[in-house]
Amino acid sequence: MLGETPIARALTGFGPGLGYEVAGPPAGGFAAESLAGVHAVVVASHGRDEEDALTAAMRAGVPYVGLVASPRRGAAVVGGLDLTREQRDAVRTPAGLWIGARTPGEIALSILAEVVASVRGRDGARSAAPGGGPAATGRPEPRTAPDPVCGMTVAAVPGTPYSDAGGERRWFCCEGCRTAFEAEPGRYAEAR
Structure with missing residues (x-):
């Protein structure tokens, strides 16, 4: 686990309850040899030391490597x-199964669910994510929309x-993004 964010703290709290040891970066930092036997690396650091951790985890062959980021920033x-292209394609970003999570605890839950699926060999772990297709789960996908301020994909559902500022309804990940949009809707008019 890399990060001191609310999501990282929630992961650290929930993991042991599922029987997973959640630890910070290995002594000496992330290096391929220090990741032997590690099942998952989740980076939730808001931009700090992400590249080194992700690269080392992928080169070490860690089965699950996830980056907590908006789709735009993650890409x-x-x-x-x-x-390699294959290694980059294997990094899960945004990390977690698509469950409409919004709070740090809910996001941590979605990430841990994806880690469990990966550790248990469920290659379809991403099937419930946007773009994974409803056929994979037997349920229709939730309607989603990009937050025009931060780029995060959010569920366009009640709550x-x-x-509706600017004449078109737009959804947001949080009140802060909505407030920023309403202060300057023209600035974000092109984001959809």
Whole structure:
């Protein structure tokens, strides 16, 4: 686990209850040899030391490597890694199964569910994610929309913050993004 964010703290709290040892970065930092026997590496550090941790985990063959980030930021970070295309494609970002999670605890739950699926050899672990297709789960996908402020994909369902400012309904990951949008809707008009 890399990070001191609320999501990282929630993962650290929930993991042991599922029988998983959750530890910080290995002594001496992330290096391929220090990751032997590790089943999962989750990076939830808001941009700190992400690249080294992700690269080392993929080169070490860690079965589950996840990055907590918006789809836009995650794609940018992963796209810049010095890895093969296959290795970059294997990094799970945004980390976690798509369950409509919004709070740090809910996001941690979705990540741990994806880790469990990966550790248990369930290759379809991403089938419930946006774009995974409803046929994989037997349920229709939740309707989603990008937050025009931060780029995070959010569930467009009752209870999700939204705004009709600018003449079109848009959904947000949190009240802070909604407030920023409503202060300057023209600035975010192109984001959809």
